[in-house]
Amino acid sequence: MTELEGAVFTDEAGHTLYTWPQHLLRNGYSGEQKGRIECYDIVRTKTAGLMSPYPPGVLLPELDTRPSCTDLWRPVLVLEGAEPIGKWSIVEGQDGRRQWAYDEQPVYTSHLDQEPGDTTGGTKRRYGGEGAAARNPIGPPPRVPPAFRVMTTAHGGLVMTRDARSVYILNGESEGQIRCTGDCLDSWQPLTAPALARGDGLFSLVERSPGVRQWAFRGQPLYTYSLDSGEDWMVGSDVSGWSNVYLWETPEPPEEFTAQDTIAGQVLADAQGRTIYLYSCGDDSIDQLGCDHPTDPQVYRLAICGRGDPEVCQENWHYVPAKDDAESGSRAWRAVWIDPMTGRFSDAGVEGAMRVWAYRDRPVYTYFLDEKPGDVRGDATGEWRGGRNGLKAYWIRNAYFRGQ
Secondary structure, eight states, rough: BBBBTOOOOOTTTOOBBOOBBEEEEEEEEEOTTTTOOOOOSSSOOBOOOOSTTOOOTTTOSSSSTTTHHHHHHHBBBBOTTTOTTTEEEEEEOTTOOOOEEEEEEOEEEETTOSSTTOTTTOOOOOOOOSSSOEEEEEEOOOOOOOEEEEEETEEEEEETTTTTTTTTEEEEBTTTBOOOOGGGGGGGGEBBTTTTTOOOEEEEEEEEEETTEEEEEEEEEEEEEOOOSSOOOOOOOOTTTTEOEEEEEEEOOTTOOHHHHHHEEEEEOTTOOOOOOEEEOOOTTTTTBBSSSSSSSSSHHHHHHHHTTTHHHHHHHOOOOOOOOOOOSSEEEEEEEETTTTTOOOTTTTOOOOOEEEEETEEEEETTTSSTTTTTTTEEEEEEESEEEEEEEEEEEEEGGTTO
C-alpha cells in the first residue's frame, strides 16, 4: 500500500510498476498502444512537435548528458521460463527484448523510486491534454462492491458510486444510531442496496428500516447529496458533520503548513499563509520525458520562473525553507538540500545550499506577488496555463474543478 496511490503492483525489489498509455496531445498521440513498445535505448535529440506552437526538429537541451527512455524507465523483462497469466502478458520489442505487459500495456519501473512504496515516477490522478503523456502506476482493482468505484485524488482514494457520485458519512451515525431522518432526507439520499447485494471488505449493509438495507463503510451508513450536481462533486463535505469517504488517505503535509481559503477554493500554504505552488513539466520529445525533478534539465523551469536567470527565478518564486531537523513522517513530503543557482540536489554544508520542502521529491514554492493569505496570483503560470511547463497552486479544494 503506497501513501499517494493506494495499492500498486511492484517488482521483486518492491519498485512500483508503471505503464505509459497512449495519450492525445495537441498535435498527435504519444505513449504506447496496447501490445506495442515505444520506449527504447535511443537518445532522442529533437522535439517531436506534439505540442503547439513548437515545431518538430528543434534540438533538445543538454544533449551531452541526455538519457534515453530506458535509462529513466526500466523495462520489466521476462525471465526464462515465465508464462503469461491473467492480465499479465508478454510483448516483444524491436530490439528483441521480451517484456511484461499488464492489460497489454508494457510495464516499467522508474529510476526516481528509491524505496518500496515510492510513486515518484507518476500518479493515477487524471490529467488533461496540456500535460505530457504521463506514466501511471498500476495496481489491483480496489476492493469495493460493484456499486462503487474509487478515484485517486489529492486526499486519497475517493469512494464514489458507479456513476461517479460522491458518497458521504454523517459523523456519529451507525447502524444502531440513524440520525439522518425527517428533513435531513430532503438533501441526503440513503444509498440503498438491492436484495442480492453482499458486503465486501470495509463495506457492509445495515438495516435502515424493515426491508430497507443501506450501504455502510466501516459501519457508518452511506449517502449521496442532492446539491452535488455532477460527477465527482464534493459539495456535501462543506456541510457540518458530513464527510467524504476515502478507501485510503494521503499523509498530512508537514505541521508548519496551513490551509487557506481563496476565491476559488482552498489551497495549501506556508506558515505565513502564502500559497504553495507545484512545478510540473514534460518535454516535447517523442519519449515525453519529465523535466520537473531536480535531476532533470533545469532550463525549462528557469525559462518560466526567471527568463533563464536563476537569480530572477529566486526573486519571483521562493523555495519554502525547512529547518535542519525538519521531518514530515512520510515519503510524500521530504526536506531536501537544493542548490538554488542550479535547481539540482546538493549536500548539507555546501556553500549556498538550501534545505527546502519537497513534495514527491520536487521542491515547492511561494510567489512574490501573493501579498496576503488566499492570494493565488501565481496559479497557472507557464505554458498552457501551467499544465505543460509551469506552476500551479497546490489545491486542497478547487471549487471550479469539482473539489479535487
